[in-house]
Amino acid sequence: MSDYYFIAFESTNHALSAEDYLKNNNCNITIIPTPREVSASCGLSIKFNSKDIDMIKGFIDSGFIKVKGIYRRKDENGMGRIVKVR
Numbered sequence: 308m309s310d311y312y313f314i315a316f317e318s319t320n321h322a323l324s325a326e327d328y329l330k331n332n333n334c335n336i337t338i339i340p341t342p343r344e345v346s347a348s349c350g351l352s353i354k355f356n357s358k359d360i361d362m363i364k365g366f367i368d369s370g371f372i373k374v375k376g377i378y379r380r381k382d383e384n385g386m387g388r389i390v391k392v393r
Contacts, residue, residue: 309382310357310379310380310381310382311354311355311357311379311380312354312355312356312357312360312377312378312379312380312392313339313341313342313352313353313354313355313377313378313379313380314352314353314355314363314372314374314375314376314377314378315341315345315349315352315374315375315376315377315378316341316348316349316351316352316353316373316374316375317348317349317373317375318348318349319349319350319351321349321372321373321374322338322349322351322352322353323351324372324373325353325372325373325374326338326353328366328371328372329353329355329363329366329372332362332366334355334356334359334362334363335355335356335359336353336354336355337353337354337355338351338352338353338354339351339352339353339354340352342378342380342389344389345376345378345389348375349375352378360377360392363377364377364393367393376391376392376393377391377392377393378390378391378392379392
């Protein structure tokens with residue numbers, strides 16, 4: 308597995324709204340199941356490129372998308388570890 312960033316949401320509606328908003332703003336994203344290590348009300352997360360993290364944080368700070376948190380999945384010794392970035 309590889310390292311990647313993802314956004315977790317409180318609701319499916321927030322996830323789908325964020326997907327539309329990010330796609331309309333030319334972010335390269337993918338909908339993924341929320342990893343079970345992240346306790347979230349919504350089963351959908353958005354995986355995104357690390358190069359887009361500052362832009363995505365700006366959208367969150369501006370209130371354009373509502374999130375539970377931003378996370379990073381990191382490979383460590385062949386095991387995946389999830390850390391909350393924000």
